[in-house]
Amino acid sequence: MKFTEEVFAPHMRPITGSAIREIFKLLGKPGMISFAGGNPSNAALEPEVISELAVEVLAKYGTSLLQYGATEGFGPFIESAGEFLSEVGFRAGAGELLPVQGGTQGFDLLIKALVEPGDVILAEDPTFLGALQAMHTYNARIIPVATDENGVIPEDVEEKIKKYSPKLMYIIPSFQNPTGVTLSLERRKAMAQLACQYGVVLAEDDPYRDLRYAGEALPAIKAFDEEGWVVYLSSFSKYVSPGMRLGAAVGNKMLIRKMTIGKQSTDVHSPLLVQAIIDAYLRKGLMPGHLKRICGDYKKQLDAMLEGFKYLPAGTRHTVPEGGLFVWAELPEGMDAKALLDRCLENNVAYVPGTFFYVEGGHENTMRLNFSNATIEDIDKGMRALGAALAQ
Numbered sequence: 001m002k003f004t005e006e007v008f009a010p011h012m013r014p015i016t017g018s019a020i021r022e023i024f025k026l027l028g029k030p031g032m033i034s035f036a037g038g039n040p041s042n043a044a045l046e047p048e049v050i051s052e053l054a055v056e057v058l059a060k061y062g063t064s065l066l067q068y069g070a071t072e073g074f075g076p077f078i079e080s081a082g083e084f085l086s087e088v089g090f091r092a093g094a095g096e097l098l099p100v101q102g103g104t105q106g107f108d109l110l111i112k113a114l115v116e117p118g119d120v121i122l123a124e125d126p127t128f129l130g131a132l133q134a135m136h137t138y139n140a141r142i143i144p145v146a147t148d149e150n151g152v153i154p155e156d157v158e159e160k161i162k163k164y165s166p167k168l169m170y171i172i173p174s175f176q177n178p179t180g181v182t183l184s185l186e187r188r189k190a191m192a193q194l195a196c197q198y199g200v201v202l203a204e205d206d207p208y209r210d211l212r213y214a215g216e217a218l219p220a221i222k223a224f225d226e227e228g229w230v231v232y233l234s235s236f237s238k239y240v241s242p243g244m245r246l247g248a249a250v251g252n253k254m255l256i257r258k259m260t261i262g263k264q265s266t267d268v269h270s271p272l273l274v275q276a277i278i279d280a281y282l283r284k285g286l287m288p289g290h291l292k293r294i295c296g297d298y299k300k301q302l303d304a305m306l307e308g309f310k311y312l313p314a315g316t317r318h319t320v321p322e323g324g325l326f327v328w329a330e331l332p333e334g335m336d337a338k339a340l341l342d343r344c345l346e347n348n349v350a351y352v353p354g355t356f357f358y359v360e361g362g363h364e365n366t367m368r369l370n371f372s373n374a375t376i377e378d379i380d381k382g383m384r385a386l387g388a389a390l391a392q
């Protein structure tokens with residue numbers, strides 16, 4: 001018998017993998033300047049430091065790091081990660097922090113614990129593609145909520161809570177992927193209040209928080225969560241290394257317990273060696289200096305990109321993010337960033353068309369531009385090439 005698509009669960013059949021991955025295949029071309037990815041810069045990664053810490057923790061903990069461990073996580077890391085996150089405005093108590101393999105796994109385990117097929121999840125529109133894919137995988141019904149330059153609009157959220165009785169809300173509060181927008185303080189309070197008032201779990205996905213280049217740090221939504229409805233998802237991917245796959249989910253004890261049980265059948269536990277290395281990194285106080293250094297570099301790259309908008313067609317609008325890795329652009333109405341991508345790739349510059357980030361597509365004139373993976377010179381060159389290709 002022939003193996004066909006019919007074998008797969010009906011809701012999995014339309015999921016063909018991220019459109020971005022297809023664009024990434026084209027980036028190997030010599031001379032290509034990529035504004036398409038979401039990776040930290042290679043210059044932000046520290047192989048020598050990580051290698052020293054690996055030797056050190058293996059000498060300290062020996063075979064226990066190479067054995068199976070508890071799903072609940074490596075004790076010292078739970079402690080140091082809790083301490084690291086206390087700056088965000090809350091303190092994780094016993095049983096409230098679960099080490100996970102990146103924010104991706106944190107969100108996956110949360111949906112796994114909460115969502116039945118057909119359940120509604122409210123999501124910002126546009127939002128992170130990986131999160132959309134996870135929601136589709138669990139066969140959730142995704143309802144988009146409106147956003148503006150201050151992030152998600154609580155009035156629209158409330159209306160949709162009343163209309164759709166969602167199981168979950170998914171919000172990226174700092175330097176959002178893809179728009180770069182940050183949720184204002186007032187709205188953070190309002191979102192925590194809505195979650196508690198209506199009893200809807202709010203996933204606060206905050207991997208960019210400490211990549212701030214301007215303005216004041218804001219407390220997390222979770223800092224205003226009085227009844228345990230907010231789950232804070234943190235990640236060391238954008239700060240230290242995405243390849244190490246480590247993050248932390250913080251939520252109420254019952255929810256973290258259920259996510260822990262879900263994790264048992266997913267991967268048993270997050271790698272102990274990685275948890276021990278990041279624990280040592282935090283305990284040695286390496287994070288503040290590292291963040292200061294990479295934020296200094298990223299700010300220069302961001303400034304170069306913002307400057308480069310002078311090359312883009314008149315009428316192009318863009319966000320001016322205070323941090324993170326992305327700028328969001330809206331080309332003049334009628335231009336189609338997806339249709340124009342081929343021409344831009346021929347001109348050796350890549351980006352991600354914004355339409356992919358919308359729950360229901362559309363918005364063809366939008367694009368996401370990443371500035372962390374090109375030098376200042378290349379950013380200028382790339383923006384010039386982009387302008388030339390779009391003007392043709």
Ligand SMILES: Cc1ncc(COP(=O)(O)O)c(C=O)c1O
Pocket residue numbers: 038101102103104105128130172177205207234235236237242246247
């Ligand atoms: C908003 C958001 N959440 C989560 C992730 C995934 O990060 P992690 O490596 O922690 O799984 C990303 C990565 O691009 C992201 O932009």
